[in-house]
Amino acid sequence: MHVRKLVGTQHPLLNTARGFVYDSKNNLQMRGLVVLLLSKAAGPSHAASDLLAQDMVSGIYPSQRNLAEITELIHTAFLVHRGIVDLKEWTGSAGPLKDMQFGNKMAVLSGDFLLANACTGLAQLDNTKVVELISSAIGDLVQGIYYENSNNTEENGLTDGVDVASWEEQTFLSNGALLAKSCQAAMELARHDKESQRLAFKYGKHLSLGHKLNSDLQPFVKSGVVDPVSFGLSDAPVVFHRQIVGQERWRQQLQQLLAAVKSEKGVSSAVDLCCYHSNKALEAIQAFPSSEARSALENIASAVTKF
Template structure:
């Protein structure tokens, strides 16, 4: 029995990774409307887009086959809903970016909701599904879900914070205007001041000087607020996993949750 549970949970982990990879491949599709002749042959990019779609669909098809082989309708329902959440999250993300190109439609609350859909739902529901496969009760499933939810949000915050906390100097790589520290900063300084800072960071070629923009964001409390939120989600993940009996597996999961607060 335990061997079967182990293999089914391992298969679930592989299915989750297949779904995650499929969406990464799909998100790699290039918007050809923005393509110029200097960027290279258009036919090559069209072929690349077709291959990305087909490859992503192939991975999703394999994931669905694996889900059916688990023989658990609730697990199929959970993972299917997670796929729907991914699609919805990516749609919201694209809609916000399309509206103004600056992510101004996103405040901290909507950022968390959107991030959970596009980055956290799959992990959270996979953790819950793993408990379902092991025939744990609803409370254990709820705690596993919370662990996956808060861990994924903490990890995304950690990732968004990296350009703002690293000490390396030199040429600054572009930072996302929808990154958590920027969202906090924009909410703190207000729309008018944010537009002013964007104008001050623009070069003569109407491009953003990310070094200036980074300095502007770091001058307020956007970074520290994002760090606090990251620690909050890490602590919530720890609370959820510590409700389970002590074991090597629990210790490993605690270490993962603690690691998201290390920058």
Template sequence: DFVFDSRNNLPTRGLIVLLLSKAAGPSHTASDLLAQDTVSGIHTSQRNLAEITELIHTAFLVHRGIVDLKEWTVSDGPLKDMEFGNKIAVLSGDFLLANACTGLAQLNNTKVVELISSAIGDVVQGIYNENTSNTEQENSLDVKAWEEHTFLSHGALLAKSCQAAMELAQHDKEAQSMAYTFGKHLSMGHKLNSDLLPFVKSSAGESATFSFSAAPVVFHRQIVGQERWSQQLQQVKTRRNELDYSKLLAAVKSEKGVSTAMDLCCYHGNKALEAIQAFPSSEARSALENIASAITKF
């Protein structure tokens, strides 16, 4: 109840798993027992999977809230309070993951357990790559590496959960492949959309701070080359040797980094739309099509 309240819109991954399960419906080879345990076109095990997916995602969000205290100073506040907060974040995230793993075992499907377990491993690897990358590595991150890191940390869980939902309803490999493809491209497009927001929003007075590993920056750096990128960084530094993000944002927008990221976002959105066409026309499929279309709008 604390995590899932009516005032946030975080549980989107579980919703997508449920919508995809309903759009696909039961398979032709499904047993009568499986059909009897279906409510509104969604099997009980698929509902449990949607909850497990959301628990795993939330657990990693909580873990991401851990603060690096290496450069903590007295002016930042009581150190003991932050250390306690970090411990609570670790324990809370671990508690959610433990519940997710317990629910996963209760599904009694070894392939689904293997899929979701590998997704957890992918997310861990993706977050590890993010946390161990220093500024120098960020400045050398190319488009291929960005796509690999983004899939691990943002795409693998949804893609494999969508595939697992098809496995639970005993759909064939082709349907599972289409579900995986839909989840992969939808999550990649969503990440690109969120990376693009600081570069396309027009609201005045908002902070222009953004990550150097954001897609438009990565694409811009690859287009202009490392030498020119280093020159641009020097030009936007203030007297205190800090970066003026407003000027840096303008520099990135002046080249094709933003438009390239937008094109890639549209590509992933269209690929997700193509994949979902493999399932019968329904309200659930229309909802998924609307979600896939929304990520291409800025």
């Protein structure tokens, strides 16, 4: 009922809700799928009791299935929260201002509702280490989004930026921590040892970074004319380019940024880093027993290098 009220307001929350599951090309519920595949690939641990193994369905414990749903809920909640618009751009007398204000309220309430449900489900897993892991991932998400917003302010968005190391750190917080820690938590729920948990975390981390690099590279590797507004100044190729050419030259090239990034080493460096993270994810997952689930995870990790 409330979403219907938003129809016609052109609030970004509508586009966010529309794209939760499918973007006309790919299923976007990747995080939950990876948690399920990794759970299946790892299978039961030696420490798990026979009674616990009886509860498995298709090689996945019910608690791991719940964790996959919780991971998607948290991701969706933050997507909704990101749908909030800056009301300073709207005039006070305009009718659309009220629409945007209503949409913002819906974004906040809807995101909070999803996050509350995720926290309730998390508590029902009855595992303090998993609660600690996912809670810290939520904290990482908040910190990562804060960094993104502080780096994209009007005052410093065009000039200061971040270097490559900072970009990787911030991208892990905002895009990788949730998946990496969810993969680790899935191993903990099955009582796998610390080495398996470390490898699961490693797979989730490098897959996330590779996926983000692939996304950042799309405007630069697609054929044809690219709309300059389709990439951000904190995207990986731009960060590499800024570091390579230096601050002064960067200022001079702002008006022709897309052409400059294509002609310098920013794109090729970002592609190399994407391949690095893909290989690291593959390295981690190959430590698990051979299975269809492992093959699927290998295919997902390899896919981030396809442009």
